[in-house]
Amino acid sequence: MTADMSAFSSRLHFFGDLTFLTAHRIGAEQSQAVDAPKLPILRTMDGLPYIPGSSFKGAWRSYTESILRTLQAQPGLIDNLACLPLAEKERCLTPDVIRRIKNGAGAGASQEQSIVDTRLRDASCWTCRVFGNGQLAAKVLVKDLYIDPARYFQTEIRDGVAIDRDSGRAKGGQLYQFETVPAGAAFSLEILVENATPAECGLVMLGLNAFMRGEVLLGGAKSRGLGWCKLEPKWKQSEYVTTNDPDDLLTYLFRPADVKPVGLTGQESEAWVSAFREAIQVKEGKDA
Ligand SMILES: [Zn+2]
Structure with a gap:
């Protein structure tokens, strides 16, 4: 198996629709304008709500980490x-581990970067290998999620009461207003997963499946019931290509831009999850 990340080994291009069952709030910085709520939502240049890919990825990663730690x-x-x-x-990569790997056992300053990269990857946990850390580039890339204008009307302004964190009581009647996007808003989701093994694709699906079941909440004010959403995969539009199948790869690389993707059925996902399940079992005698 090659660990050279500069070479292409596989690509999963996943598409889906993310629909909110409740209102949600992905906040921008505090507004100073008098006619705007103090806590506005994030908007594109055209004034429409959107979800940064990093917000989706953050919630996705946290969910995955909590399950995998269990x-x-x-x-x-x-x-x-x-x-x-x-x-x-x-x-997984503490400063000590990084120093030890970079100083390399006897290889000196001329130690090849690719060897260092492989060792850093091997020393990283599964989640970091997929979602990245300070030393490893992420294998998953999430595009910013744009709203379907046909499924969006107007934002709502809600009143909040500032709560004193120590006493849990309202802070002297301090009120603030925050902006939310109403239920029913739908966003398109696009994810690239580069050079993941089938087992790593299984880890990717572990989190995406939870989004499909509606178990991962997005944005702020979750304790007030905001942020419930559901992901609908668009398998026919999604694609998976690997160098294990040279014919597929050539077709994929040389197809004209306007040719429709081959598409997936959704069963591939079950095979990846099985591969992940198999990979995380302790193998008897492996380290003996
Ligand atoms: Zn880690």
Whole structure:
């Protein structure tokens, strides 16, 4: 198996529709304008609400990490599925590990970058290998999600009460207003997954399946019931191509831009999840 990330080995191009069942709020910076709510939503240049790809990816990654941290604590399953990327000492690649790899065992300063990259990847947890960390580029890229103008009317302004975090009581009657996008808003989702193994595609699907079941909430004010959404995959529009199948690859690379994609059925996803499930079992005698 090659670990050279400069070479192409596979690409999954996933499309879907993300529809909100409740209102949601992805906030911009506080507004200073008098006629605007203090806490406006994020908008495109045309004034329409949108969801940055990084917001979707953040919620997706957090969900995946929480599930995988539970799984890796189970007997019989491998223990490097997820780390705590925000805590320096709980990361898979701690500063110590990075230093040790970069200084390389005896290879000196001339140690090839590709060897360093492979070792950094091997020392990273599964989640970091897919979603990236300070040393590894992410294999998943999420485009900003744009709203379907036909399914959107007007934002709503809600009143909030500032809560004192210590006492849990209202902070001297301080009111603030925040803007939300109403239920029914629909966004198009586009994700590229580059050079993931079938098992890593399974990890990708673990989170996307949860979005399809409506179990991952997006944006702020979740405790007030905001952010419930559901992902509808568009398998026919999605594509998967790998160098394991040279014919497919050539067709894919040389097709004219206006030719429709071959499309997926959705069953590929089940095979990836099975590959992931198989890969995370501890293999007897492997490290003996
Ligand atoms: Zn990690």
